[in-house]
Amino acid sequence: MIVDRQAEAAFYDRHYEQFLRLPEESLRTNLAIFRAQLDDPRSPWYERRRLYSKALQRLLEQPVAGVEALDYACGPGDWGILLATQGAKVTLLDLSPVAIELALRKARASGVTDRVRAVVGEGSDLRCFPPASFDLIFACAAIHHVLKYGDPIPQLARLLRPGGRLVIVETLGDNPLLNLGRWLIARWAGQPEDQGEGEIFRQRHIKQLRRHFEVVDVEPLNLLAMVKRLFRGRFHYRPVRRLLRWLEQTDEWLLRCIPGLRRYCGEVVVVARRRLPAEPAGACLHTT
Ligand SMILES: C[S@@+](CC[C@H](N)C(=O)[O-])C[C@H]1O[C@@H](n2cnc3c(N)ncnc32)[C@H](O)[C@@H]1O
Structure with missing residues (x-):
């Protein structure tokens, strides 16, 4: 690595850089555009639609208007700009200057520059x-991109106000079969090491979260349905979508019947929360 x-x-x-050449209008985002992208089998987001839909649900389950939000390692900034369109005051952070330039263009195109x-x-040094x-x-x-430079979790906890939430959306790396598949696909596709995918988010990072947050709610998704990675770019074919839906339904059934399999899922949404000072310790909730 x-x-x-x-x-x-x-x-x-x-x-x-390629996205900087797009016309400004195509960079506009809002909740309706975001949801349409998740539903569009030709969109690159379709593959992660269950994960992103869950993330969206968890993000918006509390009002975000007026809250101070950080989109951490924001990349092109879609999530942060979406939060801004919902009224949040958003800070975008990324290592890549071009990512930040692109995200700011999206903010302008979406009318939320203010x-x-x-x-x-650098996401591993948040002292600023x-x-x-x-x-x-x-x-x-x-x-998972930042872990190799230093553990960001204690710093993220420090940045949150009491009652604040850290919403993490990640690939989950505790299934050896899935990891082998990922490694083979990365090799086969000639994925460059600079892409920074050498480290994967795992149960031990969830344990680490529990040391810093009183409430840690873990929602793993997709076990068999992780074969979706093999169908990337082919979701516009109806039989592929049918197969995927069948695998997703089978996963839901399997995970309900054998909860121990949840740790072997391929994706996860984690919501970690700092308790309010007045909140009783009984309000602590740790789920896996
Ligand atoms: C896979 S992209 C995810 C972007 C965005 N969060 C999203 O979901 O679309 C990973 C991002 O992490 C950023 N990144 C990698 N290492 C970082 C670091 N040490 N500090 C801050 N950002 C980092 C990269 O520049 C890249 O934009």
Whole structure:
């Protein structure tokens, strides 16, 4: 595994540059556009629609208007800009300057520039933010990139206000078969190491979250349905969608009948929360 943040930033700069050439109108986002992307089998988001739908549900289950939110390792900023369209005051943070430029263009195209600020920065060193800066921190496909540079979890906990939420959306890496499949696909596709996918979020990171947050709610998703990765770019074929839906339903049944299988799922949404000072200790909830 390479540990070179310059190479990783350069990789993402190159990757995001292509989107800077898009017309501003196509960069606009809001809740309706976001949901339409999840439902569109030709959209690259379709593959993660269950994960992202769950994340969206957890993000918006509490009002976000007026809250201070951090989109951590925001990439092109879709989630942060979406939160801004819902009234949140959003800070975008990413290692890649091009990601931040693209995210700011999306903010302009979506009419939320006044609610968005951006920082090009390192996710493992958050000392530039005072303690208790945020009510909500969102980290999608982000933590596993940062872990190799240093553990961000204690710092993310420090940045949250009492009662604040950290919503994590990640690939889950405790299933050896899935990990083998990921490794083979990465090799086969010639995935460059600079992409920074060498580390995967695992149960031990969830344990680490429990040391810093009083409430940790873990929702693993997709076991058999992880074969979806093999159908990338082919979801517009009806039989592929049918197969995927069948696998997803089978997963739901399997996970209900054998809860021990949840740890072997391939994706996860975690909501970690800091307790309010007045909240009784009995309000602590740890689920897996
Ligand atoms: C897979 S992308 C996810 C982007 C975004 N969160 C999303 O869901 O669309 C990973 C992002 O992490 C950023 N990144 C990688 N290492 C980082 C670090 N150490 N600090 C901050 N950002 C980092 C990359 O620049 C990239 O934009």
